Amino acid sequence: GxxxxxxxxxxxxxxxxxxxxxxxxxxxxxxxxxxxxxxxxxxxxxxxxxxxxxxxxxxxxxxxxxxxxxxxxxxxxxxxxxxxxxxxxxxxxxxxxxxxxxxxxxxxxxxxxxxxxxxxxxxxxxxxxxxxxxxxxxxxxxxxxxxxxxxRNNPILRGAIEGSLPGSYSENGICSSIMRAATAWNVLDRSGVPGITDVWCPPVQTGINLVIQMKQSYRNQAKQAANAIWGSSAAHVRYKHITVVDDDIDIHDYAAVDWAIAHRVNAGEHDVIIMPETFGAGLDPSTRKRDRNPALFGTGKWHRVLIDATMNLDYDPDPDLGGARFPPKVWPEQKDVDAAMKRWSELGLAKPKSG
Ligand SMILES: Cc1cc2nc3c(=O)[nH]c(=O)nc-3n(C[C@H](O)[C@H](O)[C@H](O)COP(=O)(O)O)c2cc1C
CATH class of the missing domain: 2.30.110.10 (Electron Transport, Fmn-binding Protein; Chain A)
Structure with a gap:
C-alpha cells in the first residue's frame, strides 16, 4: 500500500x-x-x-x-x-x-x-x-x-500476481472482480439509479468489462447507469465496456449475457453507445502508444462502450402480445417441465439439465 x-x-x-x-x-x-x-x-x-x-x-x-x-x-x-x-x-x-x-x-x-x-x-x-x-x-x-x-526481523516481502489470462486468473483479477463490482454498485446507488439487482465483473478481465442487471421501470435507464459509472473517479482504470441486461438474465452466466446481447441489442436503435475520448487506463494495449503517456496526458484515452441489452422500453407495447414489448420466451411452463422430469426418471434416464 x-x-x-x-x-x-x-x-x-x-x-x-x-x-x-x-x-x-x-x-x-x-x-x-x-x-x-x-x-x-x-x-x-x-x-x-x-x-x-x-x-x-x-x-x-x-x-x-x-x-x-x-x-x-x-x-x-x-x-x-x-x-x-x-x-x-x-x-x-x-x-x-x-x-x-x-x-x-x-x-x-x-x-x-x-x-x-x-x-x-x-x-x-x-x-x-x-x-x-x-x-x-x-x-x-x-x-x-x-x-x-x-x-520486522526476517521480513516477508509480499508480492502479487498481476496479469490475468483466460484460464489463469491472477490475485488482481479475483480481487478486482469483487471490489470493482461492489464499488460500481455503490456508485449507482449513490447516484440514485433505481432498480439495480446485480453487478458483476468476471475475474478474467479484471473489471474492464462491467455487467449490470436491472429491473427497468422507465426508458433509457441503462444509459443513466452508464453515465453514472463513467462520471465517477472509480472509472479511471476500469469499466471500459458496460453491458446492461434485464433481471431475467443471470449476469454470472456468460451464455445468458451473450443470448441477451444476441436478441435484445439493436445498434440502429442506439443500444450500442460509444462515449469517445474519456480518461482511461494507459496500460491498455489497444490504446495508441502516444495516448499511453502519463507524463504527456496524465491519463490514458478510452472510448467507452455501453451495450444496452435490455428490452427496449422505447418500443410501443404490442396489443398482440398482451401489451408486452417483446414476445414470450419458448421455455415450457413449469408443469410441463415437471411432467417431463417425472417421465425421464420413470424411464430410469439421467435427470436432464434444466435451464
Ligand atoms: C496489484 C495492483 C497493482 C496496481 N498498480 C497500479 C499502478 O501502478 N498505477 C496505478 O495508477 N494504479 C494501479 N493499481 C490500481 C489502483 O491501486 C486502484 O485504481 C486504486 O483504486 C487506486 O486507489 P486511489 O485512487 O484511492 O489511490 C493497481 C492495483 C492493484 C490491485
Missing part, C-alpha cells in the same frame, strides 16, 4: 501503485493524475512543493491490499475502510522520516519523498500488467527519494 496525504485536509490515501528500483535509494512509480495519489500530487504542487511525502507499507493483513487496490471514494481514508472490514481499527504508527502513518505490524516500510519535478524522474517500466500483457512503457516517472527503510 502506497500512503500519501492531502496537504489541506490531512486525510491519507492508501493505493497500490507499481514501482521499480532504479538506484539504491530511488524508486520510480507509475502514477496517473486521475488516481487519488495523482490528486494529492496536484494539491502539493499547487502549494508550491517540489516533492511529496510518501510511504510504502509492504506485508500486512489482506484488507490492506484489497482496499488499497479499490477506488475508495476521495476523502475517505482506506485505513477506515480496513478497520470496518476487520471489525477493529488499524493500529498505525508514525513513520520515522515523513509525516505519514503506516500499519504498526507491516513487514517492511519504505519512506521517502516523491519527486514532482520531471527533472528528477528516473526511468521505469515496462511491467507484467493486470491486462495479461507487458505494459506501461519504459519512460521517466515520478520517483521516490528513499529516506528510510524499516522492517
Amino acid at each position: 502506497v500512503v500519501t496525504k492531502d496537504p489541506e485536509s490531512g486525510v491519507m490515501n492508501v493505493g497500490i501503485y507499481r514501482g521499480m528500483v532504479s538506484a539504491k535509494d530511488r524508486i520510480p512509480i507509475l502514477m496517473w493524475r486521475a488516481q487519488h495519489i495523482g490528486h494529492h500530487v496536484t494539491a502539493w504542487q499547487n502549494g508550491g512543493s517540489s516533492e511529496m511525502p510518501i510511504a510504502v507499507a509492504i506485508g500486512w493483513e489482506p484488507s490492506l491490499g484489497f482496499t488499497g487496490g479499490s477506488p475508495v471514494p476521495k476523502g475517505v481514508c482506506e485505513y477506515d475502510v480496513m478497520g470496518s472490514i476487520r471489525g477493529a481499527p488499524v493500529d498505525l504508527v508514525k513513520c520515522e522520516t515523513v509525516d505519514l502513518y503506516v500499519p504498526a505490524t507491516a513487514e517492511i516500510v519504505i519512506e521517502g519523498y516523491l519527486q514532482l519535478d520531471p527533472k528528477n524522474w528516473d526511468m521505469e517500466g515496462p511491467f507484467a500488467e493486470f491486462t495479461g500483457y507487458v505494459a506501461g512503457d519504459k519512460s521517466p516517472k515520478p520517483t521516490i527519494r528513499v529516506t528510510a527503510i524499516t522492517h
Whole structure:
C-alpha cells in the first residue's frame, strides 16, 4: 500500500501503485493524475512543493491490499475502510522520516519523498500488467527519494500476481472482480439509479468489462447507469465496456449475457453507445502508444462502450402480445417441465439439465 496525504485536509490515501528500483535509494512509480495519489500530487504542487511525502507499507493483513487496490471514494481514508472490514481499527504508527502513518505490524516500510519535478524522474517500466500483457512503457516517472527503510526481523516481502489470462486468473483479477463490482454498485446507488439487482465483473478481465442487471421501470435507464459509472473517479482504470441486461438474465452466466446481447441489442436503435475520448487506463494495449503517456496526458484515452441489452422500453407495447414489448420466451411452463422430469426418471434416464 502506497500512503500519501492531502496537504489541506490531512486525510491519507492508501493505493497500490507499481514501482521499480532504479538506484539504491530511488524508486520510480507509475502514477496517473486521475488516481487519488495523482490528486494529492496536484494539491502539493499547487502549494508550491517540489516533492511529496510518501510511504510504502509492504506485508500486512489482506484488507490492506484489497482496499488499497479499490477506488475508495476521495476523502475517505482506506485505513477506515480496513478497520470496518476487520471489525477493529488499524493500529498505525508514525513513520520515522515523513509525516505519514503506516500499519504498526507491516513487514517492511519504505519512506521517502516523491519527486514532482520531471527533472528528477528516473526511468521505469515496462511491467507484467493486470491486462495479461507487458505494459506501461519504459519512460521517466515520478520517483521516490528513499529516506528510510524499516522492517520486522526476517521480513516477508509480499508480492502479487498481476496479469490475468483466460484460464489463469491472477490475485488482481479475483480481487478486482469483487471490489470493482461492489464499488460500481455503490456508485449507482449513490447516484440514485433505481432498480439495480446485480453487478458483476468476471475475474478474467479484471473489471474492464462491467455487467449490470436491472429491473427497468422507465426508458433509457441503462444509459443513466452508464453515465453514472463513467462520471465517477472509480472509472479511471476500469469499466471500459458496460453491458446492461434485464433481471431475467443471470449476469454470472456468460451464455445468458451473450443470448441477451444476441436478441435484445439493436445498434440502429442506439443500444450500442460509444462515449469517445474519456480518461482511461494507459496500460491498455489497444490504446495508441502516444495516448499511453502519463507524463504527456496524465491519463490514458478510452472510448467507452455501453451495450444496452435490455428490452427496449422505447418500443410501443404490442396489443398482440398482451401489451408486452417483446414476445414470450419458448421455455415450457413449469408443469410441463415437471411432467417431463417425472417421465425421464420413470424411464430410469439421467435427470436432464434444466435451464
Ligand atoms: C496489484 C495492483 C497493482 C496496481 N498498480 C497500479 C499502478 O501502478 N498505477 C496505478 O495508477 N494504479 C494501479 N493499481 C490500481 C489502483 O491501486 C486502484 O485504481 C486504486 O483504486 C487506486 O486507489 P486511489 O485512487 O484511492 O489511490 C493497481 C492495483 C492493484 C490491485
